[in-house]
Amino acid sequence: MAAAGSCRAKAPRGAAGRRRPRAAVLGAERRSRAAAVRPVDEEVSSDSEPESPSLGRRRRREAAVEEEVEETPQEKKLRLAKLYLEELRQHEEEQAAAEEEEEETHPADLIGDRLKEDVLEQKGRLQRLVAKDATGDRNKLIMVWDTATCKRLHIFTGHRDAVSGLSFRKGTHQLYSASHDRCVKVWNVAENAYMETLFGHQDIITGLDSLSRECCVTAGGRDGTVRLWKIPEESQLVFYGHQGSIDCIQLINEEHMVSGADDGSVALWGLAKKKPLALARQAHGMQDAQGLQQPYWISAVAALRNSDLLATGVGQLLWSKGLGVQGVCPAPAPAPAPAPGWGAWQSPLSTLGSHSASVKLWKCSEGFRKLEPLWAIPLV
Numbered sequence: 001m002a003a004a005g006s007c008r009a010k011a012p013r014g015a016a017g018r019r020r021p022r023a024a025v026l027g028a029e030r031r032s033r034a035a036a037v038r039p040v041d042e043e044v045s046s047d048s049e050p051e052s053p054s055l056g057r058r059r060r061r062e063a064a065v066e067e068e069v070e071e072t073p074q075e076k077k078l079r080l081a082k083l084y085l086e087e088l089r090q091h092e093e094e095q096a097a098a099e100e101e102e103e104e105t106h107p108a109d110l111i112g113d114r115l116k117e118d119v120l121e122q123k124g125r126l127q128r129l130v131a132k133d134a135t136g137d138r139n140k141l142i143m144v145w146d147t148a149t150c151k152r153l154h155i156f157t158g159h160r161d162a163v164s165g166l167s168f169r170k171g172t173h174q175l176y177s178a179s180h181d182r183c184v185k186v187w188n189v190a191e192n193a194y195m196e197t198l199f200g201h202q203d204i205i206t207g208l209d210s211l212s213r214e215c216c217v218t219a220g221g222r223d224g225t226v227r228l229w230k231i232p233e234e235s236q237l238v239f240y241g242h243q244g245s246i247d248c249i250q251l252i253n254e255e256h257m258v259s260g261a262d263d264g265s266v267a268l269w270g271l272a273k274k275k276p277l278a279l280a281r282q283a284h285g286m287q288d289a290q291g292l293q294q295p296y297w298i299s300a301v302a303a304l305r306n307s308d309l310l311a312t313g314v315g316q317l318l319w320s321k322g323l324g325v326q327g328v329c330p331a332p333a334p335a336p337a338p339a340p341g342w343g344a345w346q347s348p349l350s351t352l353g354s355h356s357a358s359v360k361l362w363k364c365s366e367g368f369r370k371l372e373p374l375w376a377i378p379l380v
Contacts, residue, residue, distance in 0.1 A: 133147045139162075140159045140162065140179070144156070156192075165178035165179075165207055166178075167216060168189075171212060174189075182199070182203065183199050200229075201227065205220060209251045211254055215230050218249065224240065225240060225246070226269065227239070237271070241276040244261045248300050252364070256270055263281075265281045266279070266310075266362070268371055283296075298312055312360050
């Protein structure tokens with residue numbers, strides 16, 4: 001009789017007790033998981049039960065996770081780049097729509113002007129347009145006007161003789177004035193304030209001009225000089241070239257100017273040289289004045305800004321018995337009424353014979369080193 005512990009009873013290998021292979025177990029798990037989670041793009045029968053929201057969200061998350069797992073690093077970069085570009089496109093469209101809506105509400109020019117004012121104000125360079133014109137008179141006064149309404153805004157006083165020239169510095173409210181008191185004054189029209197006085201001329205100032213730079217040029221009459229006033233440096237440059245009274249001057253550009261004198265000459269200047277670059281003597285010819293041959297008096301010059309075109313005009317010499325030449329008026333105007341202390345005027349036509357009633361056009365050639373006459377325009 002065998003001992004009880006000497007042997008182990010073996011269970012029969014029936015269907016219930018047989019072990020399943022590992023591969024079969026894994027396959028069954030995959031099938032059960034697939035059955036539980038149906039792919040997003042799987043067709044669903046119309047008579048099936050509706051999908052719950054929570055289940056739909058879970059499936060989308062699982063699909064996104066599976067897609068990320070399957071993406072390569074390069075594919076992920078490309079996808080993110082596309083998303084970024086799409087966001088930029090949407091932002092541009094929204095911004096364009098907002099701008100269109102704003103333009104419909106506010107005119108574009110008003111918005112642009114306001115933005116420009118804001119920028120200039122932040123930089124401390126805002127110049128508000130208060131007036132566009134100023135006048136001077138023999139009563140030593142300078143009047144500032146609003147040209148839109150013809151309303152007088154302010155009166156500057158300070159000159160001791162007639163005001164003979166005015167010029168605004170381009171784009172600003174800085175005003176330069178010249179006078180027969182032989183000085184130049186600088187004013188701030190925006191603040192209605194006097195700034196400074198410039199001295200140097202030895203005779204009445206007969207002409208003044210300025211452009212964008214903080215400087216001006218003047219003609220000094222019978223002191224025979226043209227002067228360039230540098231305001232910030234508080235200095236002046238003196239130019240010589242005419243032999244008579246210099247009665248008119250104008251800037252051509254920021255580097256050149258033209259002047260005319262009663263000796264009949266027209267001078268073309270460079271602001272860097274104190275002698276004329278070109279000088280046209282007897283620019284309008286000669287006239288017979290009481291038996292003497294005299295050049296026509298250059299009483300006006302003009303320049304087409306920033307070009308090579310100039311124009312000049314002449315005036316009639318006015319004579320008083322026993323006193324010689326006393327003044328000038330545009331030819332062929334009649335003689336003016338006698339001025340106090342000037343004696344009895346004679347008719348210019350009776351004392352001067354023929355006259356040059358024309359405007360002459362000139363070309364600045366060879367780099368502003370030569371004056372070429374183009375043609376004369378007769379005045380009827």
